[in-house]
Amino acid sequence: MMNKNFISLFALVVMSISTLANGWHITTRYYNLPDDNQQQRVEHIYLYGNNMKMEAGNLSTIFLLDQNQILYMNHSNKTYWRGNPQRFVSEVRAELVASIEQNLIDVDADKQEEVRALYMEMIDASFTDKSVVPSKVFSVKELNGRQVIGGFSATKYEVSEEGFLLENIWVTNDLPISNEFDFISLNHFLNQLAQGAYADSFESSQEYFSLLDKGYPVKVEIRRGDGSIQVSEVISAIRVFLTDSDFAVPADYTAGSLATVGVWEGYM
Numbered sequence: 001m002m003n004k005n006f007i008s009l010f011a012l013v014v015m016s017i018s019t020l021a022n023g024w025h026i027t028t029r030y031y032n033l034p035d036d037n038q039q040q041r042v043e044h045i046y047l048y049g050n051n052m053k054m055e056a057g058n059l060s061t062i063f064l065l066d067q068n069q070i071l072y073m074n075h076s077n078k079t080y081w082r083g084n085p086q087r088f089v090s091e092v093r094a095e096l097v098a099s100i101e102q103n104l105i106d107v108d109a110d111k112q113e114e115v116r117a118l119y120m121e122m123i124d125a126s127f128t129d130k131s132v133v134p135s136k137v138f139s140v141k142e143l144n145g146r147q148v149i150g151g152f153s154a155t156k157y158e159v160s161e162e163g164f165l166l167e168n169i170w171v172t173n174d175l176p177i178s179n180e181f182d183f184i185s186l187n188h189f190l191n192q193l194a195q196g197a198y199a200d201s202f203e204s205s206q207e208y209f210s211l212l213d214k215g216y217p218v219k220v221e222i223r224r225g226d227g228s229i230q231v232s233e234v235i236s237a238i239r240v241f242l243t244d245s246d247f248a249v250p251a252d253y254t255a256g257s258l259a260t261v262g263v264w265e266g267y268m
Contacts, residue, residue, distance in 0.1 A: 005062060023048035024177055033221075033229040042235070047181045048242040059262060062247050064153035065185050070193065072261045073249060079256035080249045081263065085192030088258075092129045095259055124193050136161055138199050138207045149218040150234040157211065159202055167222045173215035175237055183212055 026045040046053040046090075050065040062071040070088055073080045083091070100119045104112050143156045147170060154170035191199050202208050211217070218234040 020241045023240050024180075024237060025243035026237045027235040029233050029235050031231050031233075033231060036232065045192055046242060046246060047177065047241070050182055050185065051247045052068045052186065052242075053247055064247065065182065065190055069245075070190070071249065072191075072263050073238070073253060074256075074261045075262070077256075078250070078253045078255045079260050081256060081258055082249070085189065085203065088193055089127050092263070093123060094258070096123050096127070119155070121153055136202075136205070138166075138202050138205050138208050150236055152234070152237070154218050154219050155214070157248045159207075161202075165223060167220060169211065169221075170219040171211055171215040171219050172218050175216040175218070177216040178212040178239070184209060190215070234262065 024045075024047040026047070028043050028045065029040065030043065031040045040057060044055040046055075052063045052065075054061045058074055058076040060073040062073070063069075064071065068084050069082060070085065070122055071080065071082045079120065097120070100116055103119065104115060107115050122143075139160045141158045141160070143158060146153050148154070149170050149172070149189060152172040152174040154172040157169050158165060158170065159167045159169060187204055216237075218237075220232045222230045224230060
């Protein structure tokens with residue numbers, strides 16, 4: 001009788017925990033092929049309602065879709081930046097443009113104008129203030145066979161543009177994440193942040209949204225121009241209990257600029 005009661009109590013506890021779990025914790029590994037251990041990194045993603053938090057190293061990036069806000073937190077120097085996409089684009093452009101002159105110090109005087117123009121082209125390509133109309137046409141081909149990624153059975157798809165293979169993507173229907181989180185709203189939000197870089201991408205296309213209807217992407221291989229392959233692969237995806245406080249700024253953090261928080265390091 002005691003064993004029966006214990007089993008019943010254990011089952012009740014497990015059921016209660018399952019009921020309380022209202023969000024997701026997804027762990028993803030990023031690496032390059034051929035293997036480059038120095039470039040490997042792990043990112044933790046938390047989904048709750050229409051909130052997404054990404055943690056990598058000392059930086060947290062939070063998208064509050066219902067509020068149309070983005071929040072960056074640097075856990076090393078305890079600073080944060082918060083604003084809407086328009087403020088982000090305006091400030092990141094201003095800081096990147098200001099940094100150009102610093103980058104030109106070691107450039108020969110007769111080459112500075114050419115290099116300055118190159119930097120501006122790079123900035124405009126990602127953080128344009130003009131509307132970008134998607135013009136690319138993608139094709140998606142389902143391949144035979146399934147593969148287990150992060151413990152989830154997934155179907156492999158090939159993504160091409162005008163006959164050129166761009167990426168391979170594995171999608172699982174074992175995870176209902178795509179049904180619970182509004183990825184289309186996330187797409188519209190990201191388009192505001194980096195319209196030049198994102199609006200014409202596969203992840204902004206109707207073909208990508210159709211894949212999300214089939215399930216959640218657990219692995220992506222993107223082919224680069226130099227022949228290398230950038231891989232993102234889900235290690236685990238579990239249900240967790242989250243609250244609004246998990247997406248809020250700690251009380252002892254102070255507001256800072258994008259540069260102070262370290263958001264745009266690596267763009268230049």
